Amino acid sequence: xxxxxxxxxxxxxPNGVRAVDGLDLHVADGEFFALLxxxxxxxxxxxxxxxxxxxxxEGKVRIDAVDVTRTEPGKRGVAMVFQDYALFPxxxxxxxxxxxxxxxxxxxxxxxxxxxxTAGELxxxxxxxxxxxxxxxxxxxxxxxxxxxxxxxxxxLLDEPLSNLDARLRLEARTFLKKLQRDLGITTVFVTHxxxxxxxxxxxxxxxxxxxxxxLGSPREVFARPANTFVANFIGSTPMNLLPGTVxxxxxxxxxxxxxxxxxxxxxSLSAATFSAPAGAEVTVGVRPEYLTLASGDxxxxxxxGQVVVAENxxxxxxxSVDCDGTLIGVTVPEENEPEPGTTVVLxxxxxxxxLYDRESGDLLARQPATVA
Ligand code: ATP
Numbered sequence: 001x002x003x004x005x006x007x008x009x010x011x012x013x014p015n016g017v018r019a020v021d022g023l024d025l026h027v028a029d030g031e032f033f034a035l036l037x038x039x040x041x042x043x044x045x046x047x048x049x050x051x052x053x054x055x056x057x058e059g060k061v062r063i064d065a066v067d068v069t070r071t072e073p074g075k076r077g078v079a080m081v082f083q084d085y086a087l088f089p090x091x092x093x094x095x096x097x098x099x100x101x102x103x104x105x106x107x108x109x110x111x112x113x114x115x116x117x118t119a120g121e122l123x124x125x126x127x128x129x130x131x132x133x134x135x136x137x138x139x140x141x142x143x144x145x146x147x148x149x150x151x152x153x154x155x156x157l158l159d160e161p162l163s164n165l166d167a168r169l170r171l172e173a174r175t176f177l178k179k180l181q182r183d184l185g186i187t188t189v190f191v192t193h194x195x196x197x198x199x200x201x202x203x204x205x206x207x208x209x210x211x212x213x214x215x216l217g218s219p220r221e222v223f224a225r226p227a228n229t230f231v232a233n234f235i236g237s238t239p240m241n242l243l244p245g246t247v248x249x250x251x252x253x254x255x256x257x258x259x260x261x262x263x264x265x266x267x268x269s270l271s272a273a274t275f276s277a278p279a280g281a282e283v284t285v286g287v288r289p290e291y292l293t294l295a296s297g298d299x300x301x302x303x304x305x306g307q308v309v310v311a312e313n314x315x316x317x318x319x320x321s322v323d324c325d326g327t328l329i330g331v332t333v334p335e336e337n338e339p340e341p342g343t344t345v346v347l348x349x350x351x352x353x354x355x356l357y358d359r360e361s362g363d364l365l366a367r368q369p370a371t372v373a
Contacts, residue, residue, distance in 0.1 A: 002029060002063050002064030002065075002077065002154035002155055002187055003026065003027055003028050003029045003031075003063075003064065003065075003187060004025075004026070004027040004050060004061070004062070004063055004155060004187065004189065005025075005026050005027075005060070005061070005062040005065075006023055006024060006025040006026070006027075006046075006050070006059070006060070006061055006062075007024055007059050007060045007062075008022060008023075008024060008058060008059035008060070009022070009023045009024075009025075009046070009049065009056055009058065009059035009060070009061065010022050010023075010056070010057045010058040010059055010211075011042075011045050011046070011049045011054050011055075011056055011057055012057040013045075018211050019042040019045035019046075019211055020042045020045050020046045020049060020211050021042070021210065021211030021212050022058070022059070022211075022212065023046065023059070023211075023212070023213055024213075025206060025213065025216070027187060027189055028187070029187055030185045030186070030187055031187055031188070031203050031204065032178070032181045032182075032188050032190075032201060032202050032203045033187075033188065033189045033190070033202060033203065033204055033205075033206070034189075034190055034191075034192060034197075034198035034201065034202035034204070034205045034206070035047065035189060035190070035191045035192070035206050035208060036192055036193070036194075036195060036198040036205050036206065036207050036208065036234075037193065037207055037208035037209055037214075037234070038193060038209070038234070039193055041208040041209050041210060041211065042208055042210070042211040043191040043192075043193070043208055044159055044160075044191055045211075046191075046208070047080075047157050047159055047189060047191050049061065050063075050078065050155075050157060050189065051073055051076065051078050051080050051157050052068065052071060052072060052073035052076050052078070053073055053080075055070075056069050063076055063077060063078065063154060063155055064077070064154055076155075077153050077154040077155060078153050078154070078155045078156075078157055079100075079147075079148035079149065079151045079152075079153030079155070079156050079157070080148065080156075080157040080158075080159070081141075081144045081145055081147075081148045081156070081157070081158045081159065081161055082144070082159050083159045083160040083161075083163060083164065084164070085132075085140050085141060085143070085144035085164070086144070087132040087140060087143055087144060087147075088132075089131065089132055089133060090131070091131070091132075092128065092129050092130065092131060093115075093119070093124060093127050093128050093129070093130050093131075093132070093135070093143050094112070094115040094119075094128040094129065096132065096143055096147055097114070097115045097118055097119065097128075097143060097146045097147045097150050098111040098112075098114055098115050098147075098150060099147065100147065100150065100151035101114060101150065101151065114150050115128055115150070116128070118146045118149055118150045119146060121146070121149070121180070121183075122142045122143075122145060122146045122149075122180070123142065123176075124139065124142055124143065124146060127139060136169075137164055137165050137166070137169065138165055138169045138172065138173055141161065141162070141164065141165060141173060142173075142176075145161075145177075145180070149184065149186075153186075154186075154187065155186070155187045155188070155189070156181075156186050156187070156188040156189075157188075157189050157190075158188065158189070158190035158191065159190075159191050160190075160191055160192060160193070161173075161177065161190055161192075162174060162177070162192075162194075162197060163192075163194075170197075174197065174200055174201060177201065178200070178201050181201075190202075195234060195235050195236070195237075196237055198219070199219040199222075199223060199235070200219075202219060203218065204216065204217060204218055204219075205217065205218075205219060205222050207222060207230075207231050207234060207235070209230055214227065214228060214230050214231050215227040215228070215231045222235050223235055223236065224353075225355065225364065225366070226240070226286070226355070226364070227363065227364050228357065228361075228362045228363050228364060229242055229284055229286065229357050229362035230362060232286050232355070232357070236288060238288070238289045238290070238314070238319050238330060238332060239289075239330070240286050240287065240288050240289075241285075241286065241287050241288070241289065241292075241329050241330055242284050242285070242286050242357075243265045243266060243284065243285045243286075243287075243327060243329070244265070244266075244282070244283075244284060244285075244359070245263045245264060245265040245270075245282075245283050245284070245285035245356070246263065246264050246280065246281070246282055246283070247261060247262075247263050247275075247277050247278065247279050247280060247281045247283060247356070248261075248262050248263060248264045248269060248279065260272065260273045260351045261273075261275065261279075262302050263283065263285055263354070263356060265285050265304065265324075265327075266304070266324045266325040266326065266327035266329075267304035267305050267306045267322075267324025267325045267327065267329070267347075268302065268303050268304040268305050268324070269302040269303070269304075270285065270287065270302050270303075270304065270348075270349055270351075270354045271301065271302045271349075271350075271351035271354060272285070272351055272354040272355070272356050273351040273352045273354070274352075274366060275355075275356040275365040275366060276365050276366065277356060277358075277365045281365075282359045283356045283357060283358065283359055283365065284356070284357040284358075284359050284362070285354060285355070285356060285357075286354075286355040286356070286357055287349050287353060287354050287355070288353070289319055289330035289331050289332045290332050291349050291350065291353035291354075292329070292330075292331040292332075292347045292348070292349050293331070293347065293348050293349065294320065294322075294331050294333055294339070294345050294346070294347055295345065295346045295347075295348065297346070298346075299346045299348055301348070302348070303346045303347060303348045304322075304324050304329065304346070304347040304348075305324065305344065305345070305346055305347075306322040306323050306324035306325070306329065306344070306345065306347070307322065307323050307342055307343065307344055307345070308320055308321070308322055308323075308339045308340065308341050308342060308343045308345055309321045309322065309323050309328065309341060310341060311333075311338040311339075311341075313335075314332070315335070316334070316335050317332045317333065317334060317335060318332065318333055318335060318337075318338045319331075319332055320332070320333055320338060320339065322345055322347060324347075329347065331347055
């Protein structure tokens with residue numbers, strides 16, 4: 001087992017694109033680590049640079065404390081599963097799984113034993129003699145995983161491992177993958193553009209934009225306290241409300257507060273805790289629909305007032321859009337509690353769930369790193 005250290009890493013393609021642009025990361029031994037970001041942000045390039053399939057232009061990659069920056073892929077101790085699985089169509093499942101061992105001249109008896117054992121671990125029993133074309137998408141994905149695991153790498157690299165599966169199979173495969181990673185305890189880095197997948201699977205997530213790291217944290221941290229408005233926009237199945245606001249009062253000093261202050265936004269005001277900005281500062285106020293509460297009666301203290309526009313059914317919840325002085329604000333309510341369109345409602349949020357961002361840079365106005373309530 002092994003950790004991965006990435007230091008000042010840049011990968012520049014011959015056309016001049018800096019796909020990875022100066023990254024520092026540490027993936028701990030045994031960690032399940034997600035690289036998350038929109039298409040083109042450099043996730044796959046970073047994974048391929050760790051594998052040695054792209055060469056680093058600047059910086060270093062260390063695996064298990066050994067500098068592998070210039071080591072060829074086959075000698076890095078990594079096993080990679082590609083998005084399209086890259087199975088050999090003319091080989092049986094058993095031959096596919098054990099191909100890396102054959103290349104290393106492992107004996108036929110050991111290969112057969114490895115194929116049996118790994119197929120058992122990945123619920124592929126009884127399929128060892130089939131060809132890939134005779135398998136379902138989910139089974140093909142497990143064969144690709146089995147081949148990676150059988151090769152006994154120190155590190156497992158997965159490029160969009162679930163993206164070729166349909167929605168239902170994807171959920172099953174997600175649970176399977178998480179359990180497998182826990183059972184094997186193998187350091188695993190996976191690439192995804194699906195924030196829900198990253199939140200569900202990873203111990204920690206690196207959110208990337210344009211080759212750079214925008215936030216590194218646990219799923220809970222990146223969900224509850226996005227470090228900037230880019231991450232706030234990207235994470236969450238219902239988008240975070242990001243509203244222009246002005247700090248109207250603070251209970252702390254003139255220049256910053258660490259306690260609760262009040263920020264005025266369209267439709268009223270909200271309390272916010274632990275931010276650093278003076279009264280009068282123009283900010284972007286971030287509050288998730290899930291952390292807003294909808295009331296219809298009178299409320300004392302900071303609140304937003306508006307009219308219900310529409311409610312969208314999300315299953316056990318609905319997303320209600322409220323027009324607050326011309327700004328639409330989303331709030332989730334439990335099923336069958338949706339107010340009628342046109343109803344006047346009041347929205348409140350706990351101060352600890354109201355985040356303030358610098359209007360210009362988009363960075364979280366927190367004095368200290370996130371602590372999650
Ligand atoms: P996706 O989710 O769409 O796969 P990604 O985040 O994995 O995207 P990369 O595939 O790493 O992003 O691409 C990062 C940037 O590098 C993009 O601008 C892409 O166009 C560019 N790029 C990728 N591969 C090459 C290449 N072989 N030559 C030149 N530019 C490339």
